[in-house]
Amino acid sequence: xxxxxxxxxxxxxxxxxxxxxxxxxxxxxxxxxxxxxxxxxxxxxxxxxxxxxxxxxxxxxxxxxxxxxxxxxxxxxxxxxxxxxxxxxxxxxxxxxxxxxxxxxxxxxxxxxxxxxxxxxxxxxxxxxxxxxxxxxxxxxxxxxxxxxxxxxxxxxxxxxxxxxxxxxxxxxxxxxxxxxxxxxxxxxxxxxxxxxxxxxxxxxxxxxxxxxxxxxxxxxxxxxxxxxxxxxxxxxxxxxxxxxxxxxxxxxxxxxxxxxxxxxxxxxxxxxxxxxxxxxxxxxxxxxxxxxxxxxxxxxxxxxxxxxxxxxxxxxxxxxxxxxxxxxxxxxxxxxxxxxxxxxxxxxxxxxxxxxxxxxxxxxxxxxxxxxxxxxxxxxxxxxxxxxxxxxxxxxxxxxxxxxxxxxxxxxxxxxxxxxxxxxxxxxxxxxxxxxxxxxxxxxxxxxxxxxx
Numbered sequence: 151x152x153x154x155x156x157x158x159x160x161x162x163x164x165x166x167x168x169x170x171x172x173x174x175x176x177x178x179x180x181x182x183x184x185x186x187x188x189x190x191x192x193x194x195x196x197x198x199x200x201x202x203x204x205x206x207x208x209x210x211x212x213x214x215x216x217x218x219x220x221x222x223x224x225x226x227x228x229x230x231x232x233x234x235x236x237x238x239x240x241x242x243x244x245x246x247x248x249x250x251x252x253x254x255x256x257x258x259x260x261x262x263x264x265x266x267x268x269x270x271x272x273x274x275x276x277x278x279x280x281x282x283x284x285x286x287x288x289x290x291x292x293x294x295x296x297x298x299x300x301x302x303x304x305x306x307x308x309x310x311x312x313x314x315x316x317x318x319x320x321x322x323x324x325x326x327x328x329x330x331x332x333x334x335x336x337x338x339x340x341x342x343x344x345x346x347x348x349x350x351x352x353x354x355x356x357x358x359x360x361x362x363x364x365x366x367x368x369x370x371x372x373x374x375x376x377x378x379x380x381x382x383x384x385x386x387x388x389x390x391x392x393x394x395x396x397x398x399x400x401x402x403x404x405x406x407x408x409x410x411x412x413x414x415x416x417x418x419x420x421x422x423x424x425x426x427x428x429x430x431x432x433x434x435x436x437x438x439x440x441x442x443x444x445x446x447x448x449x450x451x452x453x454x455x456x457x458x459x460x461x462x463x464x465x466x467x468x469x470x471x472x473x474x475x476x477x478x479x480x481x482x483x484x485x486x487x488x489x490x491x492x493x494x495x496x497x498x499x500x501x502x503x504x505x506x507x508x509x510x511x512x513x514x515x516x517x518x519x520x521x522x523x524x525x526x527x528x529x530x531x532x533x534x535x536x537x538x539x540x541x542x543x544x545x546x547x548x549x550x551x552x553x554x555x556x557x558x559x560x561x562x563x564x565x566x567x568x569x570x571x572x573x574x575x576x577x578x579x580x581x582x583x584x585x586x587x588x589x590x591x592x593x594x595x596x597x598x599x600x601x602x603x604x
Contacts (some may be wrong), residue, residue, distance in 0.1 A: 186390070193356055193389045193510055195261060195348040201356070201386065204512070206253060209385075212246035212553040214269065215239065216317065217477075219492070219545045221285045224308035230537040233544060235492035238284065241313050242275035245551070251340070259351045260360050265341040269318070280314040287544055289332075290324035291534060292524045293470050307526070307534045316547070332522055332547060341402055344383070353389065356511070357382040359400055370405050370466040373444035380407035384504060384518075387511040397426050397504065403520060404474050405466035406445070408432050410504055418515055419560040423505040430481040434458050451525055451541045458483045460523065460543060471525040476500055477548035478521070489542050500548075507563070514555045514563075521548035 192200040217239030227233050247270070250263040271280055288309040305324055319334030321327045329335065343363060349356025359379050360366065367377040381387075381398030391397075393412040400407045410426035417423075435458040436443040446455035447462055459482020460473045478495035479486040487493045505515035527541030555563075 189389050189509055190349075190353045193353060193386075194350050195346070195356060196255075196350060200510075201349075201512075205250070205357075205386070207249050209246075210553045210555055210559065211244060212551060213272070213275070214243045214245050215275075215550040215552070216241045216243075216313070216547050217550075218284045218286065218313070218316070218547045221287070221308055224285055224306070228307045228534065228537065230539060233490045233542075235490055235545065237492065238282070239277060240275070240550070241277065241280065241282070241317075242272040243269040244272055245269050246553075252343075255348070256345075259348050260345050261348050262343050262345040262361075264343055267339050267341055268337050271314075278313075280312060282313050283310050284313060284316055285310050286316065286546055287524055287526065288324075289330045289524070290322040290328075292526050293330075294324060305534060346382070349388070356388050357386045358388075359383065362400065362402070368405065368466075371444050371447075372465075375441065376406065376444035378407060380409075384516065385513055387506060387513070389509060389511040391424055391506060391508040391511060393424055393508070397506070401518070403518075404461060405463055406461070410502075413503070416505060418505055419555065419557065421507060421514065421560060421563055423514055424508050425503055425505050427501050427503040428476075433461055433475065433481060435483070451527070451543070453485075456483075457486070459486055473523040473525060473543050475521045475523060475543075475545075476502070477519050477550075479545070486543060490545065493545070505554075514559075516551075516553060518551040519548065522546050 195201050195205055217237050218241075219235040220238050221227065222234040222236055223231060245268065246265075248266040248268055251266055253261060253263045255261045273279065285308055288305065288307055291305055291307060311320065315331065317331060317333050318336055319329045319331030322330040343361075344359060345361040345364075347355040347358045347360055358381060362368070362379055367374070367379060369377055371377050379400050381400060384397075384399035384401070387397055396409040396411045398407060398409045408428060409432070410428055413425045413427050415422055416425055431439045434442060435452075436446055436455045438458065443455070445461055446452055447465060449455060451457075451462070452460075459479050460475045463472045463474055464470060475482055475486070476495075477500035478493045480495040480497065480500045482495075487495070500519055501517075502519050503517055504513050506513050523543045523545050525541055525543050526538065527535065528538055529535040
């Protein structure tokens with residue numbers, strides 16, 4: 151009655167092999183489901199998850215590096231000559247080192263917070279001290295271009311200021327002691343409030359900005375399209391990226407949302423990441439990118455909205471004639487570079503990019519590069535501009551805001567997250583392999599030897 155013969159043993163082995171193989175196969179979708187649910191759980195912004203721990207704290211060190219454009223021939227420019235520029239930098243500051251403040255969770259699965267802003271000078275990462283002198287456009291004069299009268303006194307189109315003054319502020323005598331600076335005020339201020347989705351109800355919405363400063367649209371551009379707040383703040387995105395789809399993010403520095411497209415897959419400290427970069431069409435003229443029509447506000451300075459590569463920010467900078475571009479007018483109209491001497495745009499050095507881990511959606515390395523420019527030109531009321539025949543957009547400084555994961559964080563990623571994924575994958579393969587071995591062994595014995603029965 152028992153099954154102790156060779157044939158039963160072989161059949162049992164074959165059945166066991168088939169079952170192991172089937173179990174290994176079943177584990178693939180089950181394992182994938184486990185991985186997906188684990189990632190979704192850890193990517194949700196709520197206390198106790200990996201995403202929350204990285205989101206609430208300052209995280210990786212973020213640096214802002216500044217390169218100034220020192221004007222070599224200010225007197226000639228005042229007489230109508232072409233500015234000759236010399237790049238000086240970097241001057242490096244540690245920023246984003248303070249944790250989010252006033253974090254509040256709401257019943258609609260959103261969370262609000264303030265982002266504190268501060269900067270600490272890093273001498274070892276800079277070409278010189280903050281006291282280095284830069285010859286640049288007189289900010290007070292440029293801002294006063296549209297005013298009918300100016301305070302009495304002798305003023306110049308250009309000025310000499312320290313790095314610290316130009317970045318963080320100084321009292322401008324032309325503007326009755328008003329604080330002026332390219333990034334003033336900054337230290338001790340806050341960006342926000344931000345209100346973002348936690349992803350608890352829908353992981354595809356995790357980190358997406360619901361409101362900024364209490365509003366669901368910007369209100370800078372007087373247009374429903376340009377005023378949209380799209381995507382996240384670029385520090386993270388929804389997990390399981392599709393490289394065919396662009397990533398959207400909002401940057402308060404440029405008062406608008408932008409998108410980045412997949413460029414290539416790279417190895418970052420043993421972790422595969424997708425590199426996304428801004429397309430040249432981001433700051434293209436409305437002639438080439440009609441979506442940018444609502445960003446064009448000044449027909450005169452933009453050559454009837456045909457000028458590519460710059461974004462006027464006067465609507466969100468209290469009327470100041472500030473223009474944002476990529477460094478060295480990368481992807482900009484040739485007339486921008488031809489109006490000065492000393493620019494040399496290079497995509498690898500001057501483009502903005504994000505390196506995002508595709509499973510979790512976490513940004514592990516990035517470089518946000520923008521250039522601050524100011525416009526000056528003809529004026530009937532400001533005698534300093536009497537020799538200026540046309541409007542010019544003059545580069546003042548460009549900034550590289552950058553951060554990358556450290557070795558400790560990279561090891562955490564590889565061990566905590568990918569270690570589990572790899573272990574599950576190994577178990578699946580071992581079980582399928584073992585099952586196939588049993589089946590192969592059964593077939594060989596069946597084909598090579600007769601099977602006897604009692």
